[in-house]
Amino acid sequence: MKVTVFGSGNGGCTLAADWALAGHEVRLFDFKQFSANIDAVNEAGGIAVSGCVKGFAKLSYCGCDIDRALDGCDILYVVGPAYSTESFGKACRGKLPYGQKVIIVPGSCGGALIFKKALGLNYDDESVIAGETHTLPYACRVMDPGVIQVYHKLTGWVYIAALPSKYTDELYRIFNQVNPCVPAKNVLQTTLTNGNPAIHPAGTLMMAAWIEATGGDFYFYENGIQPSVGRLIRSIDTERLSIAKAMGFDLYPGPVLTKKQGYLIEDDYENCYRSAPGFKGVKAPQKLDTRYFHEDVGFGLVLFEELGRKFGVEVSNISSVITIASTIMQRDYRAERARTLDKLGLGDLSCQELLNCL
Secondary structure, eight states: OEEEEEOOSHHHHHHHHHHHHTTOEEEEEOOGGGOHHHHHHHHHTSEEEEESSOEEEOOSEEESOHHHHHTTOSEEEEOSOTTHHHHHHHHHTTTSOTTEEEEESSOTTTHHHHHHHHTTOOTTOOSEEEEEESSOSEEEEEEETTEEEEEEEOOSOOEEEEESGGGHHHHHHHHTTTSOOEEOSSHHHHHHHOOHHHHHHHHHHHTHHHHHHHTSOSBIIIIIOOHHHHHHHHHHHHHHHHHHHHTTOOOOOHHHHHHHTTSOSOOOTTTTTTTOGGGTTOBOOSSSSSHHHHTTIIIIIHHHHHHHHHTTOOOHHHHHHHHHHHHHHTSOHHHHTSSOTTTTTOTTOOHHHHHHHO
């Protein structure tokens, strides 16, 4: 299979290496302003990966020529932080053939919808089949440019959905070849299965003074998520689950799903993160200007709050975290509207239309 990966960060390099080592023809693309790993991979002749994925992965192309990267690809993976999805989509406008299959890894709350809108397509347009996963299927880190350490590879419990959802099984069969996954009902389910907005903002808020005092010189999960922090995470996660239930999705609590994925050995909010082998050694952010706020509040909790209010669910804890994060960061995450129903192209739909259209 001819595989194209957009994004040369931790996840993109790992996904590209894993699929290349599985015998697929892989091309890696990124924009010129993010070419450090691209240049290193070309200089070394491939990606050196160790840990749960091992080997030296040779790619058929690695560079900043988007047309060359896309030419004849069977599946396009878009791998990066939430803010990158729209830029990649705009760069692809007018370049994807009819029927092109695309998976946003991870969707980071509506990534497939954002990508299709960036292409200039409606959510129900079938000329491009865009899907998303609810999470990145690796815990990984770029140790040096072009050198990857994979601490954990998920062997299941990665939810995937297509847009329109009738194509989910098709994308599932592709992704499952290398990354074991589970079909979701639709991209609203993958959006709400994302547990990061429950964990990262709450933890960072409660650790804010410690982060500022030490420059993040402590372990986020092992040291930082003490029982009181776990209780705040539980309150936000409970509201996330209530939103999902109101929309017809029966989701696992965050720790239960994360335990199934192999990150945790316990599944109670107050203690599970400190003992988690999958989170061992993860340092706190060095400063409060972090994606734990910008992505997980701006692209996550803001959308969760809107969905909760639309479906009549109490979301006071989610709202409080958004407000306090906005205050200490001196920016209004709600007003920025990074992820809203309007931004996703769904703002004019009623609750019932929203549930039926995807």
